Amino acid sequence: MKQSRFFPWIGFIFGAIYFLVPLIATFEFSLRMQRGTYSFKAYQVVLADPGFQASFSYSALIALLTIIVGIALVVPTAYLVQLKLPKLRPVVEFMTLLPLVVPAIVIVFGYLRMYNSSSWLPLTGSARSTDLLLVFAYVTLSLPYMYRSVDTALRTVDIRTLTEAAQSLGSSWPRILIQVILPNIRVGVLSGAFLTFAIVIGEFTIASLLNRPAFGPYMQLIGANRAYEPAALAVIAFAITWACMGLIQLVASFSPGQKR
Amino acid sequence: MSITALPATAARERRITWSWLGILPFILFSLMFLLLPAANLIVGAFQDASGNFTLQNIVNLGQPSIIRSYTLSLQISAASALGGVLIGFALALATILGGLPRWVRPTLMTFSGVASQFAGVPLAFAFLATLGRTGLVTALLFSIFDINIYRGGFNLLSFWGLTITYLYFQIPLMVLVVSPALDGLKREWREAAAILGATGWQYWTMIALPILWPSLLGAFLLLFANAFGAIATAYALTGSSFNIVTILLYAQIRGDALHDPNLGYALALGMIVITGVSNGAYIWLASRSARWIR
Amino acid sequence: MAFLSIERITKTFGATTTVKGVDLAVERGEFVTLLGPSGCGKTTILRMVAGFETPSSGTIRIDGKDVTDLKPHQRKIGMVFQAYALFPNMTVADNIAFGLKVARKNGAEIASRVKEMLELIKLPQVAERYPYQLSGGQQQRVALARALAIKPQILLLDEPLSALDAKIRVSLRDEIRAVQRQLGITTIFVTHDQEEALSMSDRVCVMSEGRIEQLGTPFEIYNYPKTRFVASFVGTLNILSGRVSDGAEGRIVVDGQEIVTSRGLNGASTGDALAVALRPEALSIGRANGSSNNLEGTIDEVHFLGSVVRIRVRFKESAVSLDTFNRPNAAPPERGQPITVNFGREDILVLEGAPN
Numbered sequence: 047m048k049q050s051r052f053f054p055w056i057g058f059i060f061g062a063i064y065f066l067v068p069l070i071a072t073f074e075f076s077l078r079m080q081r082g083t084y085s086f087k088a089y090q091v092v093l094a095d096p097g098f099q100a101s102f103s104y105s106a107l108i109a110l111l112t113i114i115v116g117i118a119l120v121v122p123t124a125y126l127v128q129l130k131l132p133k134l135r136p137v138v139e140f141m142t143l144l145p146l147v148v149p150a151i152v153i154v155f156g157y158l159r160m161y162n163s164s165s166w167l168p169l170t171g172s173a174r175s176t177d178l179l180l181v182f183a184y185v186t187l188s189l190p191y192m193y194r195s196v197d198t199a200l201r202t203v204d205i206r207t208l209t210e211a212a213q214s215l216g217s218s219w220p221r222i223l224i225q226v227i228l229p230n231i232r233v234g235v236l237s238g239a240f241l242t243f244a245i246v247i248g249e250f251t252i253a254s255l256l257n258r259p260a261f262g263p264y265m266q267l268i269g270a271n272r273a274y275e276p277a278a279l280a281v282i283a284f285a286i287t288w289a290c291m292g293l294i295q296l297v298a299s300f301s302p303g304q305k306r
Numbered sequence: 307m308s309i310t311a312l313p314a315t316a317a318r319e320r321r322i323t324w325s326w327l328g329i330l331p332f333i334l335f336s337l338m339f340l341l342l343p344a345a346n347l348i349v350g351a352f353q354d355a356s357g358n359f360t361l362q363n364i365v366n367l368g369q370p371s372i373i374r375s376y377t378l379s380l381q382i383s384a385a386s387a388l389g390g391v392l393i394g395f396a397l398a399l400a401t402i403l404g405g406l407p408r409w410v411r412p413t414l415m416t417f418s419g420v421a422s423q424f425a426g427v428p429l430a431f432a433f434l435a436t437l438g439r440t441g442l443v444t445a446l447l448f449s450i451f452d453i454n455i456y457r458g459g460f461n462l463l464s465f466w467g468l469t470i471t472y473l474y475f476q477i478p479l480m481v482l483v484v485s486p487a488l489d490g491l492k493r494e495w496r497e498a499a500a501i502l503g504a505t506g507w508q509y510w511t512m513i514a515l516p517i518l519w520p521s522l523l524g525a526f527l528l529l530f531a532n533a534f535g536a537i538a539t540a541y542a543l544t545g546s547s548f549n550i551v552t553i554l555l556y557a558q559i560r561g562d563a564l565h566d567p568n569l570g571y572a573l574a575l576g577m578i579v580i581t582g583v584s585n586g587a588y589i590w591l592a593s594r595s596a597r598w599i600r
Numbered sequence: 601m602a603f604l605s606i607e608r609i610t611k612t613f614g615a616t617t618t619v620k621g622v623d624l625a626v627e628r629g630e631f632v633t634l635l636g637p638s639g640c641g642k643t644t645i646l647r648m649v650a651g652f653e654t655p656s657s658g659t660i661r662i663d664g665k666d667v668t669d670l671k672p673h674q675r676k677i678g679m680v681f682q683a684y685a686l687f688p689n690m691t692v693a694d695n696i697a698f699g700l701k702v703a704r705k706n707g708a709e710i711a712s713r714v715k716e717m718l719e720l721i722k723l724p725q726v727a728e729r730y731p732y733q734l735s736g737g738q739q740q741r742v743a744l745a746r747a748l749a750i751k752p753q754i755l756l757l758d759e760p761l762s763a764l765d766a767k768i769r770v771s772l773r774d775e776i777r778a779v780q781r782q783l784g785i786t787t788i789f790v791t792h793d794q795e796e797a798l799s800m801s802d803r804v805c806v807m808s809e810g811r812i813e814q815l816g817t818p819f820e821i822y823n824y825p826k827t828r829f830v831a832s833f834v835g836t837l838n839i840l841s842g843r844v845s846d847g848a849e850g851r852i853v854v855d856g857q858e859i860v861t862s863r864g865l866n867g868a869s870t871g872d873a874l875a876v877a878l879r880p881e882a883l884s885i886g887r888a889n890g891s892s893n894n895l896e897g898t899i900d901e902v903h904f905l906g907s908v909v910r911i912r913v914r915f916k917e918s919a920v921s922l923d924t925f926n927r928p929n930a931a932p933p934e935r936g937q938p939i940t941v942n943f944g945r946e947d948i949l950v951l952e953g954a955p956n
């Protein structure tokens with residue numbers, strides 16, 4: 047059936063404008079630091095700021111730890127649910143979707159009440175243990191994305207056959223998971239990892255309430271006190287998000303399933 | 307037969323136990339860092355400062371400033387969710403069913419993936435640079451059309467300002483969520499309807515929308531919760547002066563703005579109840595409206 | 601004047617031409633099947649008749665009226681799709697009633713028509729069920745009822761049975777044919793299953809690469825295939841390549857041995873390459889005297905199929921298959937054994953077109 051493409055084009059162009067204009071405006075704004083001329087001064091200032099470097103590397107490290115803990119938690123669970131305990135699927139899926147429903151600020155408020163320095167498990171007592179709590183909070187936050195990526199990846203490989211083959215060769219459970227299953231779902235795992243990185247790197251609420259020197263609170267601080275640096279930071283943050291998404295697509299295009 | 311069957315059963319049972327052991331970390335984790343903290347707040351909401359049972363905190367939620375902040379939060383969440391659903395749906399429709407060239411769809415999807423995650427503090431900066439007092443669009447509107455939107459009453463730190471800002475991630479999120487559902491509409495349904503004499507309108511109202519309805523409802527709820535729990539963008543735009551419930555709660559946690567910690571728990575309880583009830587409503591509505599999906 | 605007439609239609613998608621000048625005239629009440637391999641353009645033709653695609657050139661007439669540019673619903677056509685295209689959000693009754701509802705028929709009329717249709721497809725008990733509660737065969741019968749409820753002039757079926765399992769496929773094809781006869785509705789049926797085509801149709805239209813290869817009754821198509829393509833696609837014909845040694849007398853040399861056809865070789869000159877076909881049931885083992893043809897070869901393969909033994913006999917280049925009955929008290933033929941097969945002069949079918 048013939049149909050007019052006029053309205054679809056209008057819609058698409060409208061969408062493109064809506065999304066591109068703020069980016070262009072932000073970029074333009076970030077170049078205005080030197081009066082009368084466009085320059086990358088704001089970027090130089092931001093990148094040279096020790097506060098930026100410290101908070102960014104702190105957040106990057108936390109993101110990395112979050113990814114490791116997240117994978118260690120999600121992969122065995124998703125694997126076992128799919129292979130051995132399908133009855134638990136609704137429960138586990140509900141749990142992994144909960145962080146989309148319960149606001150992050152409520153969760154961290156709960157932590158502050160439950161793990162305060164006078165509680166049975168005083169995680170907020172020292173800086174290191176608060177870092178740990180921050181990692182756990184971020185694992186919770188990224189649970190929906192990590193679980194979905196891993197679960198989808200597990201569905202596309204025949205884990206039962208792989209497992210039985212490995213078992214018949216005498217592999218132990220941890221070895222099966224690490225040496226057989228993980229390589230076969232690496233695309234899903236990596237997608238989840240990059241998505242987690244994108245979410246965690248600039249997170250504000252939890253880091254701020256736990257009083258950690260992370261990138262999100264740093265950005266907020268700059269925003270409250272400076273004029274042009276925030277725009278530069280926004281462009282940098284957007285570029286990081288874009289890079290993470292680009293990496294997901296890149297990894298997906300190298301997936302073994304598509305090449306073979 | 308029973309003699310040979312016995313060890314086999316025992317072995318299977320042992321394996322099941324091992325499997326349970328394997329997901330124990332996950333269960334422990336979700337208990338400790340998801341369920342119990344939330345439960346803890348709920349309990350706290352019904353306690354006074356010395357730990358006795360009370361309903362006073364709930365009653366105290368009724369003070370006008372708190373009611374106002376809940377109302378504003380609900381309005382912004384509902385408006386940005388509704389706008390996101392409608393616009394995102396239209397955009398997904400245009401690119402998936404509109405017969406546009408092949409490159410359009412992957413472009414939109416990649417972009418939506420990025421934009422839906424582009425929230426929080428940087429988003430506030432971007433919109434300040436766009437629609438703030440010295441923002442590019444504000445300036446262009448003034449110099450080209452001679453429209454001063456701030457003189458006209460616009461403010462980025464308002465219901466409308468925040469709603470427009472939130473739409474920046476709500477629309478792409480909707481595109482991502484609804485695309486699989488649109489792919490699920492079979493061409494044959496459309497053609498069968500057409501050959502039976504249905505107009506395009508009839509096809510949409512009698513077939514496509516009823517089929518999509520649960521997905522749309524679910525998407526609306528996801529977007530609603532997404533906006534309802536958001537704080538970073540608003541906080542970076544305004545500091546603690548903007549009266550939405552997350553900012554109120556944030557201020558309460560940081561500096562005890564309400565001078566009553568247990569009222570903070572009640573505030574959190576209110577948020578849990580709102581997202582919980584809306585999700586319950588979704589499950590109920592979806593199961594009623596989609597009896598035909600098993 | 602045929603009821604449905606398709607006149608020299610072509611369809612081009614971008615750079616490829618999928619349908620290349622097809623002519624087809626279907627009489628009122630006739631059941632015509634389009635048969636051909638995947639991708640030969642069957643669905644495209646059907647979709648042009650239905651109005652989902654516009655022909656690049658050519659005309660489609662229904663009952664004398666040019667419908668080429670009409671919208672699908674203006675053509676009064678019913679269609680059944682390959683995948684179950686029932687509306688999943690409606691009950692069976694609502695599915696069947698859909699066409700009547702959008703035509704704003706009154707409630708009583710709709711109800712009685714739905715009942716009538718459910719009885720026609722012998723499923724009166726499923727009216728209130730949803731499609732997911734039906735088996736594949738039941739879904740296709742409901743799809744048939746939905747298409748017929750609006751009393752279309754023409755019924756189009758695009759491989760309606762191919763998603764079903766073998767047993768249901770056979771019973772449902774008889775049922776579709778019975779319904780078609782009962783209503784006397786002009787029908788085009790698409791399939792790539794030759795058994796389906798031969799068993800159901802008044803006429804079969806064999807297609808290849810966007811063209812009609814042969815149009816005829818199942819009897820004609822099976823017994824007298826005109827081209828090598830039809831011969832190989834329909835049935836299990838043996839095809840031999842040869843050269844004309846005497847056109848006037850119908851003499852052909854196959855792998856160095858001469859055979860004679862009683863039908864003559866009109867217009868063929870000596871040395872022309874050509875292909876002939878032999879039905880397996882026309883072949884017998886042993887040397888025959890008189891005017892029969894004999895070919896000497898060796899047994900290439902023996903398949904024991906129970907009551908029948910299928911033997912493959914190789915000459916030099918060509919080979920033929922033939923069936924003999926199993927005889928418990930005689931030793932079965934063995935591979936490598938020399939053998940002679942014979943067949944009548946009138947059994948040779950000369951195929952059109954150059955052999956490949």
Ligand SMILES: Nc1ncnc2c1ncn2[C@@H]1O[C@H](COP(=O)(O)OP(=O)(O)OP(=O)(O)O)[C@@H](O)[C@H]1O
Binds near residue numbers: 636637638642644
């Ligand atoms: N909308 C379209 N755009 C481009 N090419 C098309 C389109 N529709 C069909 N084709 C091409 O036309 C050719 C014939 O398609 P058609 O569906 O008519 O085949 P068919 O005989 O029905 O095959 P099958 O038995 O597989 O259903 C195919 O090569 C197909 O790729």
Ligand SMILES: [Mg+2]
Binds near residue numbers: 642643758
């Ligand atoms: Mg087809």
